[in-house]
Each structure stands twice: as structure tokens, then as C-alpha cells.
Amino acid sequence: MSITIIRQGVTFSSFEFYNVFLREIALFYKDNKHEEISFSLINRGDSDVAYNKYRIDGNTIPLLLNIFEQLAAYQKKEIRFELQNINGHSKYLGTADVLSFLQNSNFFDIALRYGHNYSKLNPKYSIVNINKDILPQKKYEIKFEIDCFSVTQDDNLLEELKSLNDEEKRDKLVEYYMFKVDEKFSKLYNLFDDNKSFLENKTSIIDYRKFYIHILPELITNGVLHSNANTFASLYNDGYKTKISVSDNGIGFEQSMIKKQNLGFYQRNILKEELNKKSNFNINSNYLVNLHSIFEILYFSMLKNRLGLFDLICNVILKLDGIFRIHTENTQIILSKRINETIVNLYKKRKEIIKLHDEELLGKINIDELKTSMDVLSIQARDLFIDFYTEVLGKYNKDVKFSSIRFFPVRFRGVHIEVEIPN
Amino acid sequence: MIMLISKLTTEHYIYINLHAEQVITANYLENSQKGIEVNELNLTTILNVVEDLMRLPIEERSTLVLDFSYLAFLQPNIKNHIIELKKERFSVVLLNVEKKLIESLGFDSIENQNNIAVDSLYKKFYLFEENREDILALDLHIDKIFYNKFKEILIRYKATEPEIKHTSSFVYISSYIDIKKIITFERSFILFAIYKLALKISHEYLRDKTKLPKLVCQSLNGAFIASILSTYLMLDVVIIDKIGPINKLYARPNKMIEEDREYIVISDLVCLGTEVKIVKNLIHFLGGKYLGSISLIKVETLQKKDIEKSDTTTAVFAIRRSNNRELGYTIYTNLEDIK
Numbered sequence: 001m002s003i004t005i006i007r008q009g010v011t012f013s014s015f016e017f018y019n020v021f022l023r024e025i026a027l028f029y030k031d032n033k034h035e036e037i038s039f040s041l042i043n044r045g046d047s048d049v050a051y052n053k054y055r056i057d058g059n060t061i062p063l064l065l066n067i068f069e070q071l072a073a074y075q076k077k078e079i080r081f082e083l084q085n086i087n088g089h090s091k092y093l094g095t096a097d098v099l100s101f102l103q104n105s106n107f108f109d110i111a112l113r114y115g116h117n118y119s120k121l122n123p124k125y126s127i128v129n130i131n132k133d134i135l136p137q138k139k140y141e142i143k144f145e146i147d148c149f150s151v152t153q154d155d156n157l158l159e160e161l162k163s164l165n166d167e168e169k170r171d172k173l174v175e176y177y178m179f180k181v182d183e184k185f186s187k188l189y190n191l192f193d194d195n196k197s198f199l200e201n202k203t204s205i206i207d208y209r210k211f212y213i214h215i216l217p218e219l220i221t222n223g224v225l226h227s228n229a230n231t232f233a234s235l236y237n238d239g240y241k242t243k244i245s246v247s248d249n250g251i252g253f254e255q256s257m258i259k260k261q262n263l264g265f266y267q268r269n270i271l272k273e274e275l276n277k278k279s280n281f282n283i284n285s286n287y288l289v290n291l292h293s294i295f296e297i298l299y300f301s302m303l304k305n306r307l308g309l310f311d312l313i314c315n316v317i318l319k320l321d322g323i324f325r326i327h328t329e330n331t332q333i334i335l336s337k338r339i340n341e342t343i344v345n346l347y348k349k350r351k352e353i354i355k356l357h358d359e360e361l362l363g364k365i366n367i368d369e370l371k372t373s374m375d376v377l378s379i380q381a382r383d384l385f386i387d388f389y390t391e392v393l394g395k396y397n398k399d400v401k402f403s404s405i406r407f408f409p410v411r412f413r414g415v416h417i418e419v420e421i422p423n
Numbered sequence: 424m425i426m427l428i429s430k431l432t433t434e435h436y437i438y439i440n441l442h443a444e445q446v447i448t449a450n451y452l453e454n455s456q457k458g459i460e461v462n463e464l465n466l467t468t469i470l471n472v473v474e475d476l477m478r479l480p481i482e483e484r485s486t487l488v489l490d491f492s493y494l495a496f497l498q499p500n501i502k503n504h505i506i507e508l509k510k511e512r513f514s515v516v517l518l519n520v521e522k523k524l525i526e527s528l529g530f531d532s533i534e535n536q537n538n539i540a541v542d543s544l545y546k547k548f549y550l551f552e553e554n555r556e557d558i559l560a561l562d563l564h565i566d567k568i569f570y571n572k573f574k575e576i577l578i579r580y581k582a583t584e585p586e587i588k589h590t591s592s593f594v595y596i597s598s599y600i601d602i603k604k605i606i607t608f609e610r611s612f613i614l615f616a617i618y619k620l621a622l623k624i625s626h627e628y629l630r631d632k633t634k635l636p637k638l639v640c641q642s643l644n645g646a647f648i649a650s651i652l653s654t655y656l657m658l659d660v661v662i663i664d665k666i667g668p669i670n671k672l673y674a675r676p677n678k679m680i681e682e683d684r685e686y687i688v689i690s691d692l693v694c695l696g697t698e699v700k701i702v703k704n705l706i707h708f709l710g711g712k713y714l715g716s717i718s719l720i721k722v723e724t725l726q727k728k729d730i731e732k733s734d735t736t737t738a739v740f741a742i743r744r745s746n747n748r749e750l751g752y753t754i755y756t757n758l759e760d761i762k
Binding site: 167170171172174175178179182183213214218306307308311354355357358359361362363364 | 449453455465466467496499500501502510530533
């Protein structure tokens with residue numbers, strides 16, 4: 001029996017993916033460890049167009065590609081995927097929109113490793129086995145795009161990275177993906193381009209038309225560099241809002257933090273230890289360990305002398321009024337204006353930290369002065385994160401529905417980030 | 424070795440235009456196809472600048488002027504490389520830099536009373552706190568520096584022969600400007616000059632255009648300039664080979680000129696404008712619209728008050744009454760003897 005992706009009348013969202021879809025996959029393997037898994041796009045035939053509506057949220061496309069890739073790697077062969085497109089009154093009525101959406105978004109090109117961009121991805125074989133005959137003609141889609149990124153796609157890049165240290169690699173990749181993202185996704189914004197505004201030198205630093213060029217490369221680089229994995233990124237723009245979804249199937253936050261060096265003022269796992277002491281909430285430790293790793297990575301990012309994930313989050317929430325969701329393994333945290341005060345306080349501390357680093361860089365203070373001040377600031381930052389943690393878990397205990405954290409029944413490898421910004 | 428196109432070295436400082444360098448990085452190294460509309464400074468550009476400057480012996484390092492015009496964004500984490508220049512004995516002055524960029528670079532912690540932003544822009548931003556009278560007194564009129572460098576190159580590459588007959592007009596010229604040689608031996612400077620030309624075209628001709636004009640060239644040098652302009656401005660090129668100095672058409676312009684489409688004529692040097700007028704007439708005859716004439720160098724033979732707007736050529740260097748003697752460039756006829 002196949003596992004259904006889109007159920008009639010239920011939008012296939014990230015929440016549905018984590019809560020229902022992954023659970024069904026887990027249940028399948030529990031009962032059929034050595035069986036081949038297969039999927040169907042919908043749960044009913046679509047000939048009865050009057051009653052059947054199938055909807056998919058674009059944010060889930062990176063997740064779907066990710067899970068198919070993981071399963072294909074596990075089975076060492078492509079995954080059977082029935083598109084179940086029954087010819088209705090005219091043709092493919094119920095799922096025509098969904099299929100067309102998947103086709104135009106490059107979903108099938110990536111999954112089938114079709115075209116030179118995707119033929120170098122690992123695994124090299126198609127990750128799905130579909131009936132290609134029923135795929136609709138590709139049309140020019142201006143609202144949604146998805147792409148897959150991996151360092152294996154470019155031999156020259158791989159060669160160039162060999163001689164670089166970690167920071168240099170990161171900067172190189174951010175630049176590389178800035179151009180790739182611009183090339184791939186800028187067409188979604190052409191409609192809103194201000195003609196020749198560059199001549200006036202007036203474009204603001206965080207311009208809604210350009211922010212994706214800063215957000216996506218940073219997130220893609222995190223994916224390909226830390227996790228050494230394929231990273232799937234999608235962008236949706238309908239003129240009113242932009243949705244970004246980036247998913248990798250790499251080692252995740254917990255493992256990647258193990259690789260991190262102590263930075264003098266940052267001691268590995270020190271925040272985690274403090275959070276463990278505060279964890280007198282009635283929550284399974286399997287969940288808390290991942291929540292702690294999210295807090296730890298944000299804390300680490302906040303203390304650094306380089307701009308990174310933490311700065312991106314602050315910019316999205318405070319400057320763009322957006323929402324930032326981070327998912328790792330079985331835990332998700334939702335950061336938005338709903339916790340504005342916390343973010344504002346953290347950002348103020350971050351600014352103090354970055355100012356201090358800048359002063360050291362400019363030779364206004366020496367390294368010892370930096371260290372002395374950072375010792376104080378890192379403790380203050382840690383305390384802010386502890387307060388944040390206590391507040392968030394306290395709210396979760398009171399009311400799960402309106403909490404900023406979500407715990408899901410099944411672990412999903414890698415990191416998934418969703419960003420939503422009003423235009 | 425990576426070349427910088429905008430590096431102008433004067434007695435007192437080195438000037439580099441970062442946007443011009445970024446245009447080269449984006450369009451030639453990264454194939455971004457955004458032309459001069461790129462407005463983000465990337466790592467590769469700043470690394471190229473650093474690499475080039477580090478070749479200078481320490482004792483020769485003094486003031487460095489980095490122009491941030493047209494840059495609205497910075498790749499994160501590239502400030503270290505700018506600060507590296509400061510550490511490597513350069514006294515760095517930033518020109519035309521947005522206040523927001525200064526803040527994002529963390530340079531707002533530099534206390535220098537001469538760093539004054541007007542609206543959202545620092546015309547000059549000194550990346551040091553000392554009171555450097557010598558640097559404050561520097562003449563940072565870059566257009567003048569560019570003009571002087573252009574003039575110096577024209578003098579260096581002029582070929583003087585007696586009675587050079589201008590082939591498309593019935594006059595003599597005292598010297599011949601060897602643009603081919605300049606393109607060959609001063610390639611980076613010419614790329615910068617064409618970049619400046621592209622900015623002028625964008626300002627003068629491309630604002631609010633819904634249908635973009637095409638570039639028309641009518642000589643080999645013109646084709647070289649037009650092909651680079653086409654990258655900088657993302658415009659199509661039509662080559663009519665060739666009108667002047669040997670007036671013979673090898674291609675069929677009626678196949679190339681579209682009705683009601685606008686065309687900009689590109690030349691290397693417009694002396695008396697005969698070829699431009701021929702091309703203008705051809706465009707009109709075939710139903711196209713002539714938008715204007717663009718040239719690297721133009722000769723202003725009339726007084727400003729006598730030049731009609733429609734006949735004006737846009738150029739980055741003008742040979743005129745104030746500089747023609749210095750350049751050794753004179754137009755004369757047989758009607759009287761030349762001294």
C-alpha cells in the first residue's frame with residue numbers, strides 16, 4: 001500500500017508533513033522493515049472534480065525532495081511515486097493544478113536528476129520512479145521556484161574550496177550562492193522592480209526586493225558546508241508575501257555543534273548545561289536535547305565576530321516583520337514579533353557584542369580588552385537565552401497551541417528553515 | 424593576475440571605484456548578466472583590490488580612496504578585508520558611501536569629526552581617527568583625475584604625420600589618435616572609460632524606457648566598444664560594417680534595423696560627425712528611430728552655444744579649444760597655411 005501525500009481537502013503543509021506524513025512513513029517501516037516503500041500523490045482518483053481539491057504548500061517541496069532522497073539512499077534505488085492522475089471529464093482535473101505546480105517548480109527535474117544542474121547530485125540516480133507520460137507541459141511560473149544546491153555540482157568550486165579555511169570557505173560559498181540565487185530566483189521579483197533605482201543610490205540595505213539574496217545564500221551555505229549534503233531551497237512570491245523554505249539532509253545542529261571550536265569567550269555546551277538545570281518541565285528529554293541544540297547554535301552565532309544565522313533572524317523579525325521557523329530532528333521553534341521583546345533584548349546585546357568585535361578589528365581595543373568585555377557580555381547573553389528558554393517552555397506547558405515551540409512525533413534528519421515575510 | 428579597471432594612481436593617492444570593479448566581477452567572472460545594475464559589493468571584488476594593492480611595496484603605500492558610488496549592499500563579513508588595507512599601511516578614505524553601509528561595516532565607531540553624513544550619504548569617510556591635514560587637503564575631484572589620465576594616454580598614443588587627410592570629411596587633421604593601440608595597451612583604462620560611458624547612457628537614454636533601444640556601431644573599434652556596452656547595459660548590438668573611413672556597406676542594414684525601434688549610434692571618436700550622420704540617415708530611412716550618438720571621445724568644433732541638442736554626442740572625453748593644443752590635435756583645411 002502506498003503512503004498518500006495530499007489528502008483530499010487538507011493542504012499539505014509543513015505541519016502536515018511533520019505530524020502526519022512522517023508518522024505514516026515511520027509506521028510503515030515499523031511493520032515492513034524490508035519492504036519497499038511507495039507513495040501516491042493523492043488519496044483518491046480525481047475524476048470527480050466537483051468534490052476533489054488537492055492543495056500543497058510550496059514550503060513542503062524541499063521537504064518532500066529531502067525525504068525522497070533519504071529513502072532512495074536507504075533503499076539504494078528510486079522510490080515508487082504514483083501520480084494517480086485519473087483522466088476525468090476533460091483531463092486530470094482534480095490534480096492538474098498540483099501536478100502543474102510541481103512540474104513548473106522543477107520538482108521533477110530535481111527528483112529525476114534531469115538536466116546538467118542535477119546530474120551531479122548524489123545519489124546520481126533518479127530518486128523517484130514516476131509515470132513521466134502524464135506530466136504536463138512545463139510553463140513559465142513566476143510565483144514559485146525550487147532548486148537543489150550541492151558543492152558536487154561544480155568541480156571548479158570544489159577545487160577552489162580545498163585550499164581555504166572554514167571562514168574563507170563560508171565567505172566563498174555565500175558569494176557563490178548569491179549569484180546562483182540571483183540567477184535562479186530574481187525572476188520572481190521582476191514584476192516589482194523599480195526601474196533604474198540603482199542610479200539613485202537609494203536602495204535600502206534590507207530591501208524587500210533584495211532580502212532573499214542575503215537570506216538564501218546564508219541558509220544554503222549552512223546546509224552545504226556544515227552538513228555536506230544536498231540542500232533544497234524554494235522561494236514563493238505572490239506580490240504580498242514571500243516564503244522561503246530551505247531543507248538539508250545533513251548532520252543537523254547537534255552534530256555540527258560538536259565540530260565547533262571553542263572561541264575563547266564561547267565554551268561549547270555551556271548554555272546547554274544551564275538549560276538542562278532549568279528543565280524541570282514535563283517534556284521528554286528526546287525533544288529537549290534538540291531544543292537545546294537550537295538554543296546553543298543561536299547563542300554561538302550571537303557571540304561570533306561574523307554576521308550569521310542570529311543576525312539573519314533579527315533582521316527578518318525586527319526589520320522585515322517576518323517569521324522565522326527552525327526545525328531540527330523533531331523540534332521546531334517559531335520566532336516572530338510575538339516574542340518581540342525577547343528578540344529586541346537579544347538583538348541589543350548582539351549589537352554590543354558586534355561593536356566590541358569591530359573595535360578590536362579596528363585596533364581601538366586590544367585582544368585582552370576584548371576578552372575581558374566578552375567574558376561579561378557572553379554571560380549576559382547566556383542569561384538572556386536562559387530567560388527566553390524558561391519563558392518559551394513555560395508558555396508551552398500552559399498552552400501548546402499558541403507556543404513558539406513544536407515537538408513532532410518523528411525525527412527528520414537535517415535542518416529545515418522557513419522564513420515568511422510580508423512584501 | 425586579476426586586473427583592476429578603475430585604479431587611478433596620482434601623486435598623492437590611489438583611487439579605485441568599487442562599483443566598476445564589481446561590474447567586472449559580476450558580469451565577466453560570475454556571468455550575472457545584470458550589467459551596471461549590480462549594486463552589491465562581493466568578496467571577489469574586494470579580494471582582487473587587496474591582492475592588487477598588496478603588490479605595492481610598503482614604503483609606497485599612502486592614501487587609498489575607495490569609491491562606493493552605486494553600491495547599496497555588501498556581502499556579509501567582508502569588512503575584514505577593508506580593515507586589512509588599513510593595517511597594511513594604507514590611509515583609507517571612502518567616497519560616496521551610504522550611512523547604512525558604514526553602520527553595517529561597523530565603521531561608525533571611528534571618531535573623526537570630518538566624517539559628516541549629509542542625508543543618508545557620506546561624501547567622504549575617513550577610516551582613521553588621527554587629524555591628517557595632508558589627506559583632508561587632497562583634491563578628490565575624481566573626474567579631473569580621470570580626465571588627466573585620459574589626456575595623458577591620448578598624448579602617449581598619438582601618431583603625428585604631416586597632412587593626415589580625414590577620409591570621410593574634406594579636412595586635414597594634425598595627428599591621428601590610435602584608438603586600436605589604446606584599446607590594446609590600455610585595456611583596463613578603456614574598460615573603465617566604457618563603464619563611465621555606460622553610466623552616462625543609462626542616465627541620459629535609458630530611464631523609464633519600456634522598450635530598450637539597440638546599439639549600432641559602424642567600425643571595428645565601435646564594435647569593440649558596443650560589445651562591452653552591451654554587457655554593461657544589457658542592450659542588443661547591430662553592426663553595420665562599415666561606414667567610414669572607407670564608406671562601404673558589407674551587411675544589409677534593412678535586415679537589421681527594426682521599424683519604430685530606437686537606436687543609439689556608438690563610435691570610438693566623433694570628429695566632424697559625418698559617419699554618425701550617415702548611420703542616422705540609414706536608421707531613419709529604414710524606419711528606425713535615432714536616439715543619439717555615443718562616443719568615447721568627441722571633438723567639439725563649435726562653441727557650446729552653437730551646438731544643437733540633437734547633434735550632441737555623449738562622450739567621456741572631449742577635445743576642445745581648451746585642450747586641443749596640448750593634445751596636438753588640430754583640424755585644418757587648405758584654405759590657409761597652418762603655423
